[in-house]
Amino acid sequence: MNVEAIIEEHKSISIEREKAILVGLILVNESEWIVQDHLDELEALADTAGADVVKRITQRKMRIDAATFVGGGKVNEIATECKRHDIDLVIFDDDLTPVQVRNLEKKIQVKVVDRSGLILDIFARRAKTREAKVQVELAQLEYYYPRLIRQWTHLKGSQGGIGFRGPGETQLEVDRRAVQKRISFLKKELDKISRQRSTRRAGRKDEATVALIGYTNVGKSTILNTLSGKQDAFVENRLFATLDPKVRRFEAKPGKPILVIDTVGFIRKLPHHLVASFRSTLEEAEHSDLLVHVVDLSHPRFEDQIKQTRKVMESLGLSKKPELLVFNKIDLLSNSSILERAKENYEDALFISAEKGHRVWELQEKMEELLFQPNDSMELLVSPEQLKNLEENTKNISILNKKWEEGLIRLKLVGKQNDLNNVISGLGL
Ligand SMILES: Nc1nc2c(ncn2[C@@H]2O[C@H](COP(=O)(O)OP(=O)(O)OP(=O)(O)O)[C@@H](O)[C@H]2O)c(=O)[nH]1
Ligand SMILES: [Mg+2]
Structure with a gap:
């Protein structure tokens, strides 16, 4: 058998x-x-x-x-x-x-x-799906x-x-030996699936893509449904409802479609075999233009969940991608102090209720702003340490025209206005 x-x-x-x-x-x-x-x-x-x-x-x-x-x-x-x-x-x-x-x-x-x-x-x-089955079986056998x-x-x-x-x-x-044989067969299957995925991705490379990521059960699939106006992504109040990434196209502004990808949720101590074999699914997040990191603000340990999610993101090489924090389920908060404190601590974040449809339009607008904002540029004079810091820590910014000038380096930064502002505040300029 x-x-x-x-x-x-x-x-x-x-x-x-x-x-x-x-x-x-x-x-x-x-x-x-x-x-x-x-x-x-x-x-x-x-x-x-x-x-x-x-x-x-x-x-x-x-x-x-x-x-x-x-x-x-x-x-x-x-x-x-x-x-x-x-x-x-x-x-x-x-x-x-x-x-x-x-x-x-x-x-x-x-x-x-x-x-x-x-x-x-x-x-x-x-x-x-076949893909999820292959990935799970491989992780289990390993x-x-x-x-x-x-x-x-x-x-x-x-x-x-x-x-x-x-x-x-x-x-x-x-x-x-039979298990080893099966493992190598499954690995080959996964390679095939991964290639098919990248072909599919190549077909939509001109479209702006957003990946919804976050801890399990925070409401990622609910957001996908609310944004696309369809109720076809599977939503459940249990962990790991979504294993297969769903892609939905929605067009808030004519001619500017956004592809939103729902992904598998993360959890504390996600088994490393699973992370490894779900690589091809998670590649969708790797290739997106923006990560929407969804957080369940009604969860008593939401801050730890943010930390755990970022840990997995780091292990997947996602930590340098532009990230928008979205706090969901604000309808469940019994007192306003949690919301107020979170707003103070996470200034650039959005606060929504996907299920009730509260403030979801803000998420739409913000995604558009971040995705379709034209590139800007600026010139800076920095020390070698500052340059090192820039190269290591800037997200989504190109560093061009580096030239020495009396012990300092003159350079040009190209990127979105928001990211450039972050660089300036990061360097304390
Ligand atoms: N009260 C409330 N419940 C919500 C909200 N958004 C989602 N939920 C509920 O939270 C549960 C999980 O929602 P999902 O959308 O399946 O969460 P997910 O992040 O996709 O979960 P996984 O696929 O398991 O990672 C469901 O019972 C939803 O109905 C919200 O804004 N308010
Ligand atoms: Mg889901």
Whole structure:
């Protein structure tokens, strides 16, 4: 049986919801509430994957236990709770090594999944198109490859469900060489898909493109629907609703169409295999003229989400692209102080409610302004350090005509007015 067929089979097996326990470690320099916040998010992930969380177990510890991640006493406590509540799976908030998973499963007698495994599982369920399926399968196989030695037979009950969708159970049947073969086949497929994408992109290279990026569930697809006046992008109050980038053309001003691309959402600790294999999808953001970074202002940890999103952006080489911050869901704010503070802290940002349609016109106008603004230029005299700073930190600006002049450098900057203004304030001129 090929791996793809087995993935399909497993998707169909596990419709029933499973009962889960979440486990988080509080290391010395961490505070309990941050770990609880992370577990809130893990609970949302578990819910999306089809599990109901019955209990959370945390442990304060100086360092991670190499053999079982948490300490021996904690493992016993988890095992007891699993029996008491008839638990199907234990989900750890941090990544576990294959050895830790094996040891834990042996002791707890229930399957053990980590955050990455859970996210991969959700992606496997959500993948609809050929492209998304190939990307998810590749990420899963690379993730599971080092775990092939797991002995599933000792676990209770049937072996379906979370952590087993996708290649999961085939680990017993397919030997490592076959997996390696499949991985190289999938990589070739991805190359093909990536080439097709770039051909498609070449066909629209004269059009202004905007990519909607941001943490998962912030409202990117809702914005796409509101802007294009259609309701065809899939919106859901669960994590990772969108896996395939949708492109919509909308024409606010005649003759000046804008292509808006909706992308897959980011999350804290997005598994690196996933980032790597979703590269071709995320290339859409790489090739856009403007990134609209959407933030859910009603989320208590929105600032951390901005940070996490920027981290992923950096790893994808997107941090130098022009970025417009858009705070969404302002209709959900119960007091105005959050909005006021955010407006002070993020002066250039926009504040909208995509669902209610509040101030979405501002987003349209701002996108047009940033995309269709003519280039401007200015001349500057800078020190070598300032030039270095410019070269490293300026977004979307060309630095031309560099000439030495008495220990300083005369140069010309070409770019949009906004970007040029940012340069001037950045250099303190
Ligand atoms: N109250 C309120 N809810 C919103 C707003 N915008 C989006 N939502 C809701 O937030 C949830 C997530 O919206 P999506 O548009 O699917 O979010 P997304 O960023 O595309 O999420 P992923 O594709 O999972 O990354 C849905 O339940 C939306 O109805 C808003 O302005 N106000
Ligand atoms: Mg979406």
